[in-house]
Amino acid sequence: MRLAAGALRSFRERFDCAGRSVAAWFPGHMAKGLKNMKAKLRGIDCLVEVHDARLPLSGRNPHFQEALGIRPHLLVLNKMDLADLTQKQRILERLEKEGLRRILFTDCLRDENVKKVIPLVTELICTSQRYQRTENVEYCVMVIGVPNMGKSSLINSMRRLHLRKGKASRVGGEPGITRAVLTKIQVSERPLVFLLDTPGVLSPQIGSVETGLKLALCGAIRDHLVGEEMIADYLLYTLNRQQQFSYVERYGLPEPCDDVESVLKHIALQLGKTQRIKVLTGTGDVTVTAPSYSVAAYEFIRTFRKGALGKVMLD
Ligand SMILES: Nc1nc2c(ncn2[C@@H]2O[C@H](COP(=O)(O)OP(=O)(O)OP(=O)(O)O)[C@@H](O)[C@H]2O)c(=O)[nH]1
Numbered sequence: 001m002r003l004a005a006g007a008l009r010s011f012r013e014r015f016d017c018a019g020r021s022v023a024a025w026f027p028g029h030m031a032k033g034l035k036n037m038k039a040k041l042r043g044i045d046c047l048v049e050v051h052d053a054r055l056p057l058s059g060r061n062p063h064f065q066e067a068l069g070i071r072p073h074l075l076v077l078n079k080m081d082l083a084d085l086t087q088k089q090r091i092l093e094r095l096e097k098e099g100l101r102r103i104l105f106t107d108c109l110r111d112e113n114v115k116k117v118i119p120l121v122t123e124l125i126c127t128s129q130r131y132q133r134t135e136n137v138e139y140c141v142m143v144i145g146v147p148n149m150g151k152s153s154l155i156n157s158m159r160r161l162h163l164r165k166g167k168a169s170r171v172g173g174e175p176g177i178t179r180a181v182l183t184k185i186q187v188s189e190r191p192l193v194f195l196l197d198t199p200g201v202l203s204p205q206i207g208s209v210e211t212g213l214k215l216a217l218c219g220a221i222r223d224h225l226v227g228e229e230m231i232a233d234y235l236l237y238t239l240n241r242q243q244q245f246s247y248v249e250r251y252g253l254p255e256p257c258d259d260v261e262s263v264l265k266h267i268a269l270q271l272g273k274t275q276r277i278k279v280l281t282g283t284g285d286v287t288v289t290a291p292s293y294s295v296a297a298y299e300f301i302r303t304f305r306k307g308a309l310g311k312v313m314l315d
């Protein structure tokens with residue numbers, strides 16, 4: 001659904017973060033995760049950092065570079081099936097300016113492009129200064145990234161492709177599925193490659209509240225920490241700015257709308273998610289039917305995460 005140019009003027013041009021601070025969104029235990037990863041670095045030949053392809057230019061943990069940056073590095077932009085990659089060249093140029101030259105877009109659910117990981121990693125290791133082994137024994141690769149980007153899915157996909165073996169690492173739709181730095185998991189026979197799965201690590205140094213909201217939208221931060229309704233509002237703001245109006249028909253709205261309360265009301269009514277609440281009036285209590293905004297917000301966010309609201313880029 002597309003709108004006439006004039007109608008677009010009514011949408012917000014900036015998102016009001018309402019004085020929110022990101023500090024409370026980042027669990028303290030994540031610093032420990034990074035420390036554990038650093039301790040394992042000695043036996044690691046290469047790092048594969050997995051990030052969401054919808055968020056190619058922001059939200060990566062700056063501490064990875066500081067703590068682990070001494071190893072060769074491949075950036076895997078996963079969930080490419082959910083991203084709009086028409087601007088891929090611009091993205092690659094921007095990343096190259098930041099010094100990132102090894103980049104691969106993947107879809108770990110459909111094993112797309114995952115076959116390219118081992119040749120790239122092998123090349124990176126063999127051309128790195130540290131690599132002096134005359135005999136090629138085995139390669140050990142640590143998979144890092146913020147939560148819920150698909151690190152464990154990448155490992156499982158590689159095992160499927162190269163070893164025809166089942167899942168070795170638990171996967172889930174919520175952040176924080178992988179809890180500890182795991183033991184080495186074999187993903188290939190020739191060359192012999194082991195991957196080390198790690199828990200997602202976030203940092204309050206991600207920058208702005210808006211970056212935090214983008215990460216939340218991609219499922220990297222637990223919804224309740226940020227607030228479902230705020231994430232839903234940021235989603236609505238993003239969809240409108242990118243003229244992705246499939247939500248209008250899906251939820252039975254008369255037209256695109258920039259007011260999250262109205263949208264959530266429609267969603268709640270459509271789902272039949274209403275609650276009876278008592279309201280005090282001057283003449284006594286009355287019971288009214290009110291939409292469940294939080295259930296509606298959850299539904300809106302979940303639908304987006306499945307890719308059912310169109311391909312969106314958050315940058
Ligand atoms: N659409 C899509 N979903 C994916 C892809 N890769 C992973 N997922 C989904 O993303 C969610 C997170 O995947 P995980 O592999 O558990 O992510 P993780 O980075 O290991 O997460 P933590 O262990 O919590 O840090 C799961 O619901 C996966 O099914 C992909 O390429 N495309």
Ligand SMILES: [Mg+2]
Binds near residue numbers: 153170197199
């Ligand atoms: Mg995991």
